[in-house]
Amino acid sequence: MQIRTPACRTGRPRSAAADTAILAATREALVELGWSKLTLGDVATRAGVAKTTLYRRWAGKNELVVDAVAELFGELELPDRGSLAADIEGVVLQFAAILARPEAKSGLMAAVAESTRDDALRERIRASIVDPQKDLVLEGRARAQARGELPPQTDPAEAARTVDLIFDVVAGAVVHRTLVSAEPADEEWVRSFTRVLLLGLTASTGPSEETGPFEDLPGEHV
Incomplete structure (x- = not known):
């Protein structure tokens, strides 16, 4: 089953590997930190990507968490x-x-x-x-x-x-x-x-x- 993800923005093509790493890191952070303490900066560090990479894909934490789930x-x-x-x-x-x-x-x-x-x-x-x-x-x-x-x-x-x-x-x-x-x-x-x-x-x-x-x-x- 395909997952509905946000529409791609113009610019560099998205990396499927980066998306996978980011979503996995989001779920890991949710378990360890909970919703209130989870930040995009922490997710970026866990995923090994720049914070700007997250913002090019997701507008904020809400969208990111829903896609991770x-x-x-x-x-x-x-x-x-x-x-x-x-x-x-x-x-x-x-x-x-x-x-x-x-x-x-x-x-x-x-x-x-x-x-x-x-x-x-x-x-x-x-x-x-x-x-x-x-x-x-x-x-x-x-x-x-x-x-x-x-x-x-x-x-x-x-x-x-x-x-x-x-x-x-x-x-x-x-x-x-x-x-x-x-x-x-x-x-x-x-x-x-x-x-x-x-x-x-x-x-x-x-x-x-x-x-x-x-x-x-x-x-x-x-």
Whole structure:
């Protein structure tokens, strides 16, 4: 998945190696110093570049931190494991593993906190982190529809609302579990979460021994 980065300014071509070093140094500084003490000068020193190199790429700390965090979430991929339930489990486990990393915890929580009083930062988080992950929801839904696991949605507005809702439910649950409650999103939790997501709260609390955990998942219940 490609990460959305600021538009290149005129002048010397950007160095991919420098970008990688700068974003890695930003995440390292976040873990060690926290948002409030992180400075572009410290990041430049850690990355082995001039401070002017950072300013040619990022207008300030907010933009830099969001892009550093976005690079981590750019590692997310939707696995094709043969069924909607298995695909959801696979991507949620990846998401939880990323959130468990100290640099993701520090960067995401700090950026979200700052964005409560900075509309431009909130928009950058949406464009650089949230929207690319919604693309995974679109991919997963299309795959499930092709398998016949989900019905098609012909109304674009309704389809967009569905994607937003799925993303909000998945991201909200995993972020709360890992960052707020500080509990593990392990395979057992992910499996239970996926069952509730697909069957809803009226489903039985446990799988039957005869049918297995997801053999009774009709598409019309989703």
